[in-house]
Amino acid sequence: GAVVSQHPSWVICKSGTSVKIECRSLDFQATTMFWYRQFPKQSLMLMATSNEGSKATYEQGVEKDKFLINHASLTLSTLTVTSAHPEDSSFYICSATGHQSSYNEQFFGPGTRLTVL
Amino acid sequence: AQTVTQSQPEMSVQEAETVTLSCTYDTSESNYYLFWYKQPPSRQMILVIRQEAYKQQNATENRFSVNFQKAAKSFSLKISDSQLGDTAMYFCAFMKGEETSGSRLTFGEGTQLTVNP
Numbered sequence: 149g150a151v152v153s154q155h156p157s158w159v160i161c162k163s164g165t166s167v168k169i170e171c172r173s174l175d176f177q178a179t180t181m182f183w184y185r186q187f188p189k190q191s192l193m194l195m196a197t198s199n200e201g202s203k204a205t206y207e208q209g210v211e212k213d214k215f216l217i218n219h220a221s222l223t224l225s226t227l228t229v230t231s232a233h234p235e236d237s238s239f240y241i242c243s244a245t246g247h248q249s250s251y252n253e254q255f256f257g258p259g260t261r262l263t264v265l
Numbered sequence: 266a267q268t269v270t271q272s273q274p275e276m277s278v279q280e281a282e283t284v285t286l287s288c289t290y291d292t293s294e295s296n297y298y299l300f301w302y303k304q305p306p307s308r309q310m311i312l313v314i315r316q317e318a319y320k321q322q323n324a325t326e327n328r329f330s331v332n333f334q335k336a337a338k339s340f341s342l343k344i345s346d347s348q349l350g351d352t353a354m355y356f357c358a359f360m361k362g363e364e365t366s367g368s369r370l371t372f373g374e375g376t377q378l379t380v381n382p
Contacts, residue, residue: 182369191356191372192310239308245368252360252368256310 150176152244154257161232162265169227169260171242177222178244182254183215186239198225222246232264267292267359271373278347279381285332286342286376288357294318296362299333299340300370305353313355316340318362347380354378 151174161167171181180199184192196212198204198219206212214236216228225244229236239261243254268291278284290299301313316324316333323331328345344351357373 186308189354189375189377191375192370194369197369241308241310243310243370252363253312253315254370259308 150174150244150246150253150255152178152242152255152257154240154242154260156260157258158261158263160263160265163233164231166228166230167232167262169229169240169242169262171225171227171244171257173223173244173246173255176244176246176255178225178246179222180245180252181219181225182243182245183217183225183227184241184243186241186259188239192241195227229262232262234264237262237264267294267297267361267371269357269359269371269373271357271376273376274374275377275379277379277381278344280347280349282347283343283345284347284378286344286355286357286378288340288342288373290338290340290357290359290373292338292359292361294361298360298362299331300358300360301329301331301340301342302356302358302372303351303353304356304375305350310356314342344378349380349382352378352380 153172155170183195195210196204196206204217219225241259242257245252297318299316303311314326330343332341354375359371360368
């Protein structure tokens with residue numbers, strides 16, 4: 149199956165700093181990548197959808213100036229949490245899809261645990 | 266908009282027994298896909314099984330099978346011969362059958378399944 153990686157797997161930062169999370173499709177070209185946020189014991193909440201070479205589409209209630217998404221190539225998307233605060237602490241998951249199947253299966257990364265002190 | 270509902274926050278089963286997880290959904294779409302994902306303690310999302318709405322036959326993957334009732338908009342997951350490794354959070358998910366790549370997933374709230382020895 150297709151492989152998606154995320155880096156870092158976990159990060160601790162101080163309040164007010166920015167953190168960048170990378171999502172890479174290792175063996176396929178990802179025309180679309182999705183970013184999710186997940187709180188403990190809760191479901192995945194879609195934050196934004198990014199298509200290679202175009203601006204991301206954010207879900208309602210997600211601050212686009214706080215969560216900067218860049219999908220500059222067919223294998224890499226980044227999520228930058230700007231001026232992070234403790235309430236941004238969460239588990240962030242990316243997924244990627246290309247033309248691997250007839251139904252655009254999403255392949256998930258292993259997630260990144262962000263802790264803001 | 267689509268909604269997915271999982272009414273069982275937690276379930277438990279004895280090893281080697283059978284358990285059924287419930288999922289209902291609401292949509293006006295005629296072409297769509299339904300999925301069950303597993304999220305073990307590692308938090309890596311794993312696709313368990315997929316059902317195309319246009320197929321009447323219920324999908325089966327080894328010990329995992331679904332009961333897809335399209336008219337009732339119900340999509341339950343049956344796990345036979347439960348194993349300790351089946352302990353995980355299970356999410357039901359919906360995807361519209363768009364032809365363009367990158368169709369978004371709508372997740373249910375999740376069911377935490379514990380398999381007891």
